[in-house]
Amino acid sequence: MKKLIIFSLAIVLIFSLSVSCKKKPQEVPPPPPQVQEQPPVEKVEAPVVQEPQLTEEEIFLQKSLDQINREKPLAMIFFDYDKSLVRDDAKPVLETNARWLSRFRTIKILIEGHCDERGTEEYNLALGERRAKSTMDYLLSLGISPDRMRIISYGKSQPVDPGHSEAAWQMNRRAQFLIIEK
């Protein structure tokens, strides 16, 4: 009986020892809890092809004639009644226009002469022509080549202001510019 007890004790001891032996690794402090590591944010982007730096001239050349004309790069000038002389207030405008034309050297323009509603159709066609001509001559004097300019007269047939007042007439006595080639 005593033997049995000792034996069982021994077994228990061994068992317990084995258990304790087995338990020992459990006593190793557990590794710090695994932090769920986030993947670094990867920015997805198509590689940017570096565009060449466009000059204003190059941007300009990409536009259609219609687009250019809509932007009205060349300001119109106005005339006195029955006169075709370039007025003093028109000269700086033409100088600005000439600078623009010297910058865009391929541009060709049509200079349109217009009149107010007073006077006959025939007379105004001739007057419109003289206004377009004197405008062209002034641009010539500023160094714009004659083969870049053409003139046309519309007489009194294309008013910008349909009114019948002096203000309307002044608006209609004009030379305006149309870009016809670039």
Next chain:
Amino acid sequence: MTTKRILAALVAFLSAFGLFSQQEVVLKISEGMPMINLALPDFAVRTPTPAAQAAAAEIHETLAADVAYSRIFQPLPKAYYGYIRPINPEKIHFKDWDSVQARLLLVGEVREDGGRFVFDGKVYDVRSERFIVGKRYQADKAGLRLVAHKMADELMKLHGEKPIFTTKVAFVSNRDGNDEIYMMDYDGANPTRITFNKIKDYMPAWSPDQRTIAFTSYRAGSAGLYLRNIYEGTEILVSAKGTNYSGAFSPDGKRMAFCSTMTEDGNAEIYVLDLATMRTRRLTYNSGTDTSPSWSPTGREIAFTTDRLGAGSPQIYVMDAEGSNVRKVSFGGNYHDAPAWAPTGDRIAYVSRVENRFDLYVLNLRTNQIVKLTESNAFNESPSWSPDGRHLVFSSNMSGSIQVYSIDYDGANLKRLTDRGENKLPNWTN
């Protein structure tokens, strides 16, 4: 040199003399004679259908309007028809018509024939009780006005005048969007479109055969001068360089004067195109602006506008058709333009600016007398004579918008001819 000059002067003198001797006759006819009373009783309708009745009424009404317009004949007052027996085409009581002072009697009959109408018109001289002329026309409903105009032109021919009632007025209208060429009857009826595009077409001028219209179009990027045969539909560009306008056919139809800025200096000069050879000759050499050529009825001279005496002050000059012998004919005032030489030769209609108003005037070349035709606070422009020189068409904004009007040589009978859109630059065949 001197002999040449003397010769030129002699030619000029003789041509002027020839012109004036012609004028005197014309003047006597148009101004010295009282108008001729013409009786135009209602037409007999031989087929009693409503369509024939309506046709007879339309022809009668149109013919009566033509007669009233003529300034040669005057319709017998309506009341007078009540004083005498109604007309019996089989047996005309000329004494009746004489008693109401009718000088001419026009008797008409209308019948319907297979959907078309036949009009018989007979003209009698009342005093001598003589049949003078008879015409028979057949037309569909759309042609009834033309039937009346043809009969009215027979009356004109009877009186030794050029027909006017079948002639057309070309003009410019924006009624369909942009400026295009149209034509209409002398009285404004039957407007017909001639050019069809989105480009500005304007300043039409008839050829004397009334088949071709010269006009300016911007279709090729510049203001080119075109000739269009409106019945054949053919079109040619005759001058494209610079701005080309104011086409004017010579009375014989062989040449066309026009204005162009085709030279390097871009100055407006007058040219003449020979339509047989298509060669162009320059007539004016001047730093001023020369525009608006208008031929004398003989074809020997051309009236035109020039501001050679001072820019901004156009005046009317006359030159020989070869460009020589230039002389000023307008006087008084600083703005005279758009001369239109009357087919009678004695007068030039033109536009003058006085205190910013533009009115029509007629200058009598023989007496240097000036008659003012229009009297309105407006822009009256573009005079053009009827073939017989008794009427003019012109454009005016007197009603607010620009419209075509007709007026007689003495300023009487102002009448508006157009109403759709804006209408301008009328040109009457002559």
